[in-house]
Amino acid sequence: MAEDRVLRVRTLLEAVRAEGRTALTAPEGKVIADAYAIAVPGEELATDVDEAVSYAARFGGPVVMKIVSPDILHKTDAGGVIVGVEGATDVRAAFHKIIENARAYDAQARIEGVQVQELLPKGQEVIVGAVTDPTFGKVVAFGLGGVLVEVLKDVTFRLAPVDADEALSMLDSIRAAEILRGVRGAPAVDRWAIAEQIRRVSELVADFPEIAEVDLNPVIATPEGAVAADIRIILAEEVAKPRRKYTRDEILVSMRRLMQPSSVAVIGASNEQGKIGNSVMRNLIDGGFSGEIHPVNPKADDILGRKAYKSVTDIPGEVDVAVFAIPAKFVASALEEVGRKGIPNAVLIPSGFAETGEHELQDEIVAIGERYGVRLLGPNIYGYYSTWQDLCATFCTPYDVKGGVALTSQSGGIGMAILGFARTTKTGVSAIVGLGNKSDLDEDDLLTWFGEDPNTKCIAMHLEDLKDGRAFVEAARATVPKKPVVVLKAGRTAAGAKAAGSHTGALAGDDAVYEDILKQAGVIRAPGLNEMLEYARGLPVLPTPQGDNIVIITGAGGSGVLLSDAVTDNSLSLMEIPPDLDASFRKFIPPFGAAGNPVDITGGEPPSTYEATIRLGLEDPRIHSLVLGYWHTIVTPPMVFAELTARVVAEFRERGIEKPVVASLAGDVEVEEACQYLYERGVVAYPYTTEKPVAVLGAKYRWARAAGLL
Numbered sequence: 134m135a136e137d138r139v140l141r142v143r144t145l146l147e148a149v150r151a152e153g154r155t156a157l158t159a160p161e162g163k164v165i166a167d168a169y170a171i172a173v174p175g176e177e178l179a180t181d182v183d184e185a186v187s188y189a190a191r192f193g194g195p196v197v198m199k200i201v202s203p204d205i206l207h208k209t210d211a212g213g214v215i216v217g218v219e220g221a222t223d224v225r226a227a228f229h230k231i232i233e234n235a236r237a238y239d240a241q242a243r244i245e246g247v248q249v250q251e252l253l254p255k256g257q258e259v260i261v262g263a264v265t266d267p268t269f270g271k272v273v274a275f276g277l278g279g280v281l282v283e284v285l286k287d288v289t290f291r292l293a294p295v296d297a298d299e300a301l302s303m304l305d306s307i308r309a310a311e312i313l314r315g316v317r318g319a320p321a322v323d324r325w326a327i328a329e330q331i332r333r334v335s336e337l338v339a340d341f342p343e344i345a346e347v348d349l350n351p352v353i354a355t356p357e358g359a360v361a362a363d364i365r366i367i368l369a370e371e372v373a374k375p376r377r378k379y380t381r382d383e384i385l386v387s388m389r390r391l392m393q394p395s396s397v398a399v400i401g402a403s404n405e406q407g408k409i410g411n412s413v414m415r416n417l418i419d420g421g422f423s424g425e426i427h428p429v430n431p432k433a434d435d436i437l438g439r440k441a442y443k444s445v446t447d448i449p450g451e452v453d454v455a456v457f458a459i460p461a462k463f464v465a466s467a468l469e470e471v472g473r474k475g476i477p478n479a480v481l482i483p484s485g486f487a488e489t490g491e492h493e494l495q496d497e498i499v500a501i502g503e504r505y506g507v508r509l510l511g512p513n514i515y516g517y518y519s520t521w522q523d524l525c526a527t528f529c530t531p532y533d534v535k536g537g538v539a540l541t542s543q544s545g546g547i548g549m550a551i552l553g554f555a556r557t558t559k560t561g562v563s564a565i566v567g568l569g570n571k572s573d574l575d576e577d578d579l580l581t582w583f584g585e586d587p588n589t590k591c592i593a594m595h596l597e598d599l600k601d602g603r604a605f606v607e608a609a610r611a612t613v614p615k616k617p618v619v620v621l622k623a624g625r626t627a628a629g630a631k632a633a634g635s636h637t638g639a640l641a642g643d644d645a646v647y648e649d650i651l652k653q654a655g656v657i658r659a660p661g662l663n664e665m666l667e668y669a670r671g672l673p674v675l676p677t678p679q680g681d682n683i684v685i686i687t688g689a690g691g692s693g694v695l696l697s698d699a700v701t702d703n704s705l706s707l708m709e710i711p712p713d714l715d716a717s718f719r720k721f722i723p724p725f726g727a728a729g730n731p732v733d734i735t736g737g738e739p740p741s742t743y744e745a746t747i748r749l750g751l752e753d754p755r756i757h758s759l760v761l762g763y764w765h766t767i768v769t770p771p772m773v774f775a776e777l778t779a780r781v782v783a784e785f786r787e788r789g790i791e792k793p794v795v796a797s798l799a800g801d802v803e804v805e806e807a808c809q810y811l812y813e814r815g816v817v818a819y820p821y822t823t824e825k826p827v828a829v830l831g832a833k834y835r836w837a838r839a840a841g842l843l
Contacts, residue, residue: 138168139340146343146368155345155368156206159199159248162364169333171349172326172360176250182228186221188249195219195252197362198227200235204242206365211238217252224249253362257312257322258351261330261361263293263338265345265369266646269602273335275303275327277312278351290649292606293335300328300335306649313354326359327352345369376601377503381581387508388582391478392519392564394453395424397526398445398476400467401458402428402436409482410458411437412528413516420525420533427452445474454478456516456526461485464512465497472505480526481511487570488513499572510574514567515545521563521588536561537590538669539583541576543568543623547595547662554666559813563588568596577604584612593619593669595662606654613655617672617836620656621665622647655839657832664828671817671829676791677837680757682708683830685731686746687762688738688769692799693731695823696762702824703831714753721745736764743769744777751785751792758793760827761816763807765800771807774798779814786815793817793833795826 142165149157157165159176166173175192178201179185189196200213208214212234215227228247235244260278265271273295276288289306291299304313304324315321330352338344345368349361379387397417403410410430414437417426428436431443442448445455445467455471457464461483471479479502486495495512502509510517516527520535532552538560542548548567555562563586566579576594583589592612599605609618625644651658659665683705687693700707707730710718718728721742727733734742743763750759763774782794796811796818798804804820811818819825837843 141168142337142341146341149368150343152203154203155370156203157366157368158201158203158245159364160201160245162366165337165366166361166364169337171330171333171337171364172358173364174251174253174360174362176248178246179228179249180246182225185228185247185249186224189218189224190221192249192251196224197248197250197252198224198231199248199250199363200231201245201248202235202239202242203245204239205235206367211235213238250362253353253360254355256353256355257319259313259327259354259359260288261327261334261349261352263334263344263347265338265342265373266602267373268599269606269646269650271335271338271342272646272650273300273303273331273338275300275331276307277309286645288645290646291335291653292603292650294339295332295335297325297328297332300331301325303331304328320356322354323356323358327354330359330361342372343368376604378604379578384578384581385585387477388578390453391480391508391510392582392586393522394478394524396427396450396452396454397422397424397524398427398429398442398448398452398455399458400429400445400455400471402430402433402441403458404433404436408458409528413456413458413482413526414439416525416527416531420531421523422525423523424453425450429455445470445476448474452476454480454526456480456482457512458482458528461491461494461512465494465501468498468501468507469505472501472507475505477506477508479507479509480514480516481509481569481572482514482516482528483511484513486512486572495570495572502573508574508578509572511567511569512572513545514569515548517567518562518565520561527567532556532562532565534559534561535588536563537588537673538562539564539566539579539586539589539592540666540669541566541568541579541593542595543571543597544595545569550662551595551666554663554670558666558670560666560670563590571600575600575605577601577608580605580608580612580618584608584615589616590673591617591619591669593621593659593665595621595623595665597623602650606650609654609656613836614840617668617832617840618656619659619665619668619672619832620651621659621662622651655836657835657839659832667825667829668832672833672836674812674815674817675793675795675830675833676786677842678757678793678834679843681706681834681843682756683758683760684708684710684750684756685760685762686734686743686750687731687764688734688736688743688766689762689764689799690727690731690733690735692762692764692797692823693733696760696797696827697731699824699827700760703827703834705827705831705834708756711755714755717749717753718746721749731762736766737768740769740773740777743774744781747778747781747794751781751790751794756792758830759795760830761794761796762823763796763798763800763804765798765804771798771800771803772810775807775810775818778816779811782816783814793830795830797823797826 177188195217218227258278262274271293273293348365401410428441433441525531715728722734726735808818
């Protein structure tokens with residue numbers, strides 16, 4: 134049966150192609166809808182007015198009449214749609230009016246007739262569609278439909294195909310989800326019927342890569358079902374060339390030699406200070422890399438005290454990585470030698486490739502890499518750091534503070550911001566990797582490696598695009614259950630400017646699709662660079678929460694209100710304090726303080742009050758996370774607060790009670806030192822802000838949910 138429908142649709146699409154068309158007519162759309170059991174109303178194609186009258190009478194009620202022309206894509210714009218036509222006289226008049234409007238709209242348009250369609254009952258109008266995204270391939274869309282679809286833009290996206298459960302989840306992912314459940318006395322729609330329309334459309338586009346866009350708009354959803362009043366299908370001008378794929382094992386083998394090399398060659402190594410080749414050599418040597426370092430320079434015998442080779446082919450033994458520090462025009466010939474030597478990885482620092490319009494030069498090195506099986510990092514990068522190997526293969530400043538955070542960036546400037554942040558905040562990193570033009574290696578390769586790397590506890594990635602969105606999603610889904618993945622996707626405001634042939638296509642701006650697909654993959658999307666870095670720094674520090682109940686303990690009522698707002702803004706839940714717990718808190722706070730949530734102990738309280746309430750918050754198993762608001766007073770100075778908080782948290786962790794604790798410290802400059810002290814001891818703390826600590830806590834919760842731990 135499945136083979137029959139595929140053959141039926143394939144035959145139709147080939148016929149459309151043979152005519153040089155990309156847009157299907159409504160009757161052709163119905164053939165495809167019937168093949169995939171996409172519910173559409175009864176309809177017939179009338180080639181003359183008498184047929185129109187006959188078909189309308191057969192449907193026995195009001196009908197919709199639409200122009201059918203392969204040259205008129207937007208029928209409403211052409212005056213080619215009339216709704217609610219009933220009776221022979223009105224059908225005749227409507228038929229002639231539609232033909233007249235179409236001729237006026239486009240005198241050269243081929244007109245095949247007028248579609249006479251059964252008028253659907255009133256219901257909730259939604260849109261179901263699919264588009265071919267340049268990053269993620271086939272994606273399916275759902276949202277509120279009808280004439281307001283592009284005004285409201287209340288649409289959600291998923292990778293196609295989707296199963297029944299995933300299709301159903303899309304109904305809850307739009308802002309107006311409650312409308313579908315029935316509001317103000319209106320009945321709920323048949324949710325499973327809508328989900329089936331979504332699933333079948335996703336199946337259709339997955340089966341036929343040549344289908345660029347599908348639009349079911351509107352779909353009329355009622356308590357009895359969901360029927361597409363209109364179907365629009367557009368074929369792609371050309372099908373994208375598939376990207377070369379590597380297996381997971383192949384990626385891990387090459388990445389292991391890149392990130393844990395025993396031998397590194399520097400092509401373009403130099404004795405001259407100020408040269409990139411000199412900086413790379415000095416960083417490798419001064420950084421303490423224990424493996425072999427082989428300078429390559431045809432004009433030198435010795436570089437920084439090490440034997441230099443005329444070519445990588447002259448180096449004895451195996452080499453894991455070749456770092457290129459030569460001008461772009463010489464890279465291709467040197468890469469040929471790297472390939473002949475059997476070196477599996479090339480780190481291409483030079484610029485002057487696709488980023489400057491030299492696409493052919495970049496295509497040439499990609500072809501060489503594929504021919505010899507050399508994986509390419511770059512070009513146009515600052516290099517990379519693999520701190521646990523004492524490897525600093527870059528011309529930028531060194532960094533050797535080992536830790537659990539892996540950081541990647543597509544931009545050199547952002548890479549240096551990452552480096553400065555890591556140094557200032559004493560964030561230990563497992564790696565910092567530049568990706569540049571991503572001619573070959575990209576985020577999914579790095580995710581695959583960092584997901585398995587025991588030294589990496591959290592991964593943060595700055596990206597401007599994804600070369601293969603589906604490969605990234607696959608790698609993210611394998612990694613997120615083990616460790617958090619934070620993504621900063623740049624270019625949000627540039628989305629949606631492309632031309633599209635359907636409502637769905639117009640709605641599928643780059644960022645709209647990225648937002649939903651990244652969430653679907655379980656990654657944490659950071660709104661900005663600082664947030665990405667703070668999430669990466671804080672997530673490994675915080676224990677995984679065991680539940681949703683959050684309690685705020687604050688010494689200042691104003692901070693308590695702002696912290697409450699931050700909890701709501703991050704989709705977290707303030708605990709409803711039960712009477713017995715309320716009474717317990719009240720034992721430690723003055724009469725003019727306030728229990729409830731936030732627990733306001735007031736600013737004049739001594740350290741003992743802070744300690745007693747924090748202890749209670751950690752002791753009670755119904756509380757899952759603590760948010761602390763500190764107000765600088767002479768009664769409880771900042772470092773006194775920091776020391777007692779760190780001591781109590783450490784005591785409970787020794788007892789096996791680990792809860793996320795974050796803190797906001799308001800006060801004079803001493804609170805900065807107090808925050809650093811707390812952070813180093815497992816309490817995520819910030820001075821002068823109520824938003825940041827709760828945002829980091831929210832990121833931890835988002836990861837825990839995505840990983841299936843909550």
